[in-house]
Amino acid sequence: MTDRSPAPTLLRDTGRGNEAAILNAALAAFGEKGFHGASMRDVARGAATSLSNLYNYFPAKSDLLAALLRMANDELLRRIETAVDGAGRRAAARLRAAVVAHVGFVVEHQVLSLVALSEIRYLTGAARTRVVAARDSTQGIYEEIVAAGVASGEFGTPYPDDAARNIVSLCSAISTWYRADGRLSTEELGEQHARYALALLEARLP
Amino acid sequence: MTDRSPAPTLLRDTGRGNEAAILNAALAAFGEKGFHGASMRDVARGAATSLSNLYNYFPAKSDLLAALLRMANDELLRRIETAVDGAGRRAAARLRAAVVAHVGFVVEHQVLSLVALSEIRYLTGAARTRVVAARDSTQGIYEEIVAAGVASGEFGTPYPDDAARNIVSLCSAISTWYRADGRLSTEELGEQHARYALALLEARLP
Amino acid sequence: MTDRSPAPTLLRDTGRGNEAAILNAALAAFGEKGFHGASMRDVARGAATSLSNLYNYFPAKSDLLAALLRMANDELLRRIETAVDGAGRRAAARLRAAVVAHVGFVVEHQVLSLVALSEIRYLTGAARTRVVAARDSTQGIYEEIVAAGVASGEFGTPYPDDAARNIVSLCSAISTWYRADGRLSTEELGEQHARYALALLEARLP
Amino acid sequence: MTDRSPAPTLLRDTGRGNEAAILNAALAAFGEKGFHGASMRDVARGAATSLSNLYNYFPAKSDLLAALLRMANDELLRRIETAVDGAGRRAAARLRAAVVAHVGFVVEHQVLSLVALSEIRYLTGAARTRVVAARDSTQGIYEEIVAAGVASGEFGTPYPDDAARNIVSLCSAISTWYRADGRLSTEELGEQHARYALALLEARLP
DNA sequence: AATGAATGAGTGTTCATTCAT
DNA sequence: TATGAATGAACACTCATTCAT
Numbered sequence: 001m002t003d004r005s006p007a008p009t010l011l012r013d014t015g016r017g018n019e020a021a022i023l024n025a026a027l028a029a030f031g032e033k034g035f036h037g038a039s040m041r042d043v044a045r046g047a048a049t050s051l052s053n054l055y056n057y058f059p060a061k062s063d064l065l066a067a068l069l070r071m072a073n074d075e076l077l078r079r080i081e082t083a084v085d086g087a088g089r090r091a092a093a094r095l096r097a098a099v100v101a102h103v104g105f106v107v108e109h110q111v112l113s114l115v116a117l118s119e120i121r122y123l124t125g126a127a128r129t130r131v132v133a134a135r136d137s138t139q140g141i142y143e144e145i146v147a148a149g150v151a152s153g154e155f156g157t158p159y160p161d162d163a164a165r166n167i168v169s170l171c172s173a174i175s176t177w178y179r180a181d182g183r184l185s186t187e188e189l190g191e192q193h194a195r196y197a198l199a200l201l202e203a204r205l206p
Numbered sequence: 207m208t209d210r211s212p213a214p215t216l217l218r219d220t221g222r223g224n225e226a227a228i229l230n231a232a233l234a235a236f237g238e239k240g241f242h243g244a245s246m247r248d249v250a251r252g253a254a255t256s257l258s259n260l261y262n263y264f265p266a267k268s269d270l271l272a273a274l275l276r277m278a279n280d281e282l283l284r285r286i287e288t289a290v291d292g293a294g295r296r297a298a299a300r301l302r303a304a305v306v307a308h309v310g311f312v313v314e315h316q317v318l319s320l321v322a323l324s325e326i327r328y329l330t331g332a333a334r335t336r337v338v339a340a341r342d343s344t345q346g347i348y349e350e351i352v353a354a355g356v357a358s359g360e361f362g363t364p365y366p367d368d369a370a371r372n373i374v375s376l377c378s379a380i381s382t383w384y385r386a387d388g389r390l391s392t393e394e395l396g397e398q399h400a401r402y403a404l405a406l407l408e409a410r411l412p
Numbered sequence: 413m414t415d416r417s418p419a420p421t422l423l424r425d426t427g428r429g430n431e432a433a434i435l436n437a438a439l440a441a442f443g444e445k446g447f448h449g450a451s452m453r454d455v456a457r458g459a460a461t462s463l464s465n466l467y468n469y470f471p472a473k474s475d476l477l478a479a480l481l482r483m484a485n486d487e488l489l490r491r492i493e494t495a496v497d498g499a500g501r502r503a504a505a506r507l508r509a510a511v512v513a514h515v516g517f518v519v520e521h522q523v524l525s526l527v528a529l530s531e532i533r534y535l536t537g538a539a540r541t542r543v544v545a546a547r548d549s550t551q552g553i554y555e556e557i558v559a560a561g562v563a564s565g566e567f568g569t570p571y572p573d574d575a576a577r578n579i580v581s582l583c584s585a586i587s588t589w590y591r592a593d594g595r596l597s598t599e600e601l602g603e604q605h606a607r608y609a610l611a612l613l614e615a616r617l618p
Numbered sequence: 619m620t621d622r623s624p625a626p627t628l629l630r631d632t633g634r635g636n637e638a639a640i641l642n643a644a645l646a647a648f649g650e651k652g653f654h655g656a657s658m659r660d661v662a663r664g665a666a667t668s669l670s671n672l673y674n675y676f677p678a679k680s681d682l683l684a685a686l687l688r689m690a691n692d693e694l695l696r697r698i699e700t701a702v703d704g705a706g707r708r709a710a711a712r713l714r715a716a717v718v719a720h721v722g723f724v725v726e727h728q729v730l731s732l733v734a735l736s737e738i739r740y741l742t743g744a745a746r747t748r749v750v751a752a753r754d755s756t757q758g759i760y761e762e763i764v765a766a767g768v769a770s771g772e773f774g775t776p777y778p779d780d781a782a783r784n785i786v787s788l789c790s791a792i793s794t795w796y797r798a799d800g801r802l803s804t805e806e807l808g809e810q811h812a813r814y815a816l817a818l819l820e821a822r823l824p
Numbered sequence: 825a826a827t828g829a830a831t832g833a834g835t836g837t838t839c840a841t842t843c844a845t
Numbered sequence: 846t847a848t849g850a851a852t853g854a855a856c857a858c859t860c861a862t863t864c865a866t
Contacts, residue, residue: 017846036242037328040840052842053847061840118324122243157405159398161389166402169379170372177371192365196372199363199405223829246857256831258859263829267857429850448654449740452836462852464838469850473836530736534655569817571810578814581791582784589783604777608784611775611817635825658861670863671826679861 010075010109019057021047023071026064031111035065035119065119066127072116073134076105080141091149092203095167098141099197100190102171106178107186113175139164146201156202167197216281216315225263227253229277232270237317241271241325271325272333278322279340282311286347297355298409301373304347305403306396308377312384313392319381345370352407362408373403422487422521431469434459435483438476443523447477447531477531478539484528485546488517492553503561504615507579510553511609512602514583518590519598525587551576558613568614579609628693628727637675639665641689644682649729653683653737683737684745690734691752694723698759709767710821713785716759717815718808720789724796725804731793757782764819774820785815 011023025046029038040061044051058064079101087097106113123131142164149155157163171193184192217229231252235244246267250257264270285307293303312319329337348370355361363369377399390398423435437458441450452473456463470476495513499506518525535543554576561567569575582605596604629641643664647656658679662669676682697719705715724731741749760782767773775781789811802810 034240034242036240050848056846166376170375173375192368196406199408200402202405259830446652446654448652465851578788581788585787604780608818611820612814614817668827674825
């Protein structure tokens, strides 16, 4: 059963007035014009509230970006962890589960993934540290799986150290070109990328 | 012998006063702060000229971006074409040549490649059309090689249609993390990515 | 008793913060330097507010001009209509009432009248359409009176079609040379121009 | 024979390179956008020369306006003087001749007349003094004729002092609405305005 | 007489943000 | 929580003008 829910399910009502509307408006604005290209007025307009009211929820524009990126990376990490945890012991299976979950997240939250990919550079200070940590954790999961697979002989790549990064790159890049009316379903895209990942790792067929 | 020349060699003196200095300053500014985050004053400062004089060379900020991206994509296309043309008939060899040239360009012009990757979305109108066309031509070269390799049996991938994009993604992504003081030389990085590409295509060893 | 109140009575407090002050400052600036010669900074200074705050009231410089001209032409039209309505049936009396009201308005709002006369050319789009319509309505009143007077034999001019325009021209031109310390009072000026108008129409004395 | 020469005959080749082209371009630019709305770049473009070359002919933008207005007012004065000189002794005939010449000039040089009417306020210093003097001389001619006519009993107006100004106003105003494809020929327009002028003066029929 | 490069001041407008209510 | 008014700095861009050639 493909979950093709049209609305983003991540930024749900937070129980705090307009917060979800503001975050969704910020996401749309940043996605369309980029962090610096979008203005707080754009966000206010999209959230159907006043400019000044934004500051009751987020004391600065950068906090909007920080909130979005934190949610994106935390949720991605959570999903991959969950998927991997339920995927048994073999590295290939765990990798496949991670990639499928990763692809699913990117497809489901394409704009958020795109913003997380391209606007993270404008994050500074503690917010940046926190988001980068989550991103590194995500990559760390891949690294562990790869290392285990190499150790067990499942993966033959001579470049184990760089493989994780490249797998993450391929999954993230989906956000830059994916279209809901494209050729492949989310599941097929997950399968495809899992196969790419295993090929990259020069996995031996069982 | 790796050529690790620190200065970009693409934006040389154009014989028109400050043009090269302005383009280099724009590249540096866009690379550091992004297109919308960088101001024309930043560019003027970097080029050591006055703000208003910029407009004698480029009538709008977007023309600076357009000029940079046009140069980047044209030069990348030219390099890959040249490399492929001299690589014989076998698809694997041609692919390897393309990837090595591609990686070489990205490493040599890292900031330019990064800007071309991340700021192309802010290009509009005819400039965008032109740059997108050059980018598509580049990907088209990969597509042709992949198609030929699949036809000849060299490549076994069940997803030939998407392979070119992913190879381009991997090469482009180098611009987002490469550091000149990194572990691998340019040549090694080229080799590595050529191997990634062939793995992605599920190439049969000869 | 001539009302020579120095302050313009048209742009009174609108109940919206600084709006009246801004409009009055814009009027003074446009009157002194012309629309293109006056800057938004001039207006802000005259209104004793910040440059950026202007834009909370009028989203563009041209909107300031549009607002001024709209008020001027609407009020002039209203005054002339009122005067004519209370002037009985004879064309000469109606014409006299119109001219006296017209002259009164120009004298009372000299700068506004001058700006309306000389800067209307810089109005564009819908604002222009609206203002031109009000101006045409004003002239239309004169045209109707003239036509009625010619039909009744009161006016003997062989050029009834152009008379209205010329009467309006004479009244408007007052704004270009009138000085409050001049020879004639507002009433005398009104009488004089009424006589000019009747002469122009070759009115037969009763 | 109506002289409907399409090109302005006043700004002919001055024997000094591009001077005439520059003046004509300035006239067109000022006529279309006003003095402050038109830029030296507009003028250069219209004259098909470089921006800097303008300054070889006119050391400042205001000198362009001064030159245009000087030519306009001098030529108008000359034409009216000539016409009046050949019109005999009777005030009515002299006035008629002045108005016909005046109207002819305005129609023939409509844009120049419009610029002279509306941009004279942006002239300063000696240039302004000179132009205002020419304008006053023109009005002085009318004043003399009117005074003579009143003295001789030809004109019955009780406002002889203001008549000249109003006649000039009516003639100048033609530049604001005249269209070459209008109802009346230049001669008819001259006749019409001569009749207006005589009516304004309450001339007694001979 | 003519040009292209250069400049500093200024243009209208928008920015993120704050404040009083 | 919500708003409209307000602000100073900054924005991209244009201005009239100058200079070296």
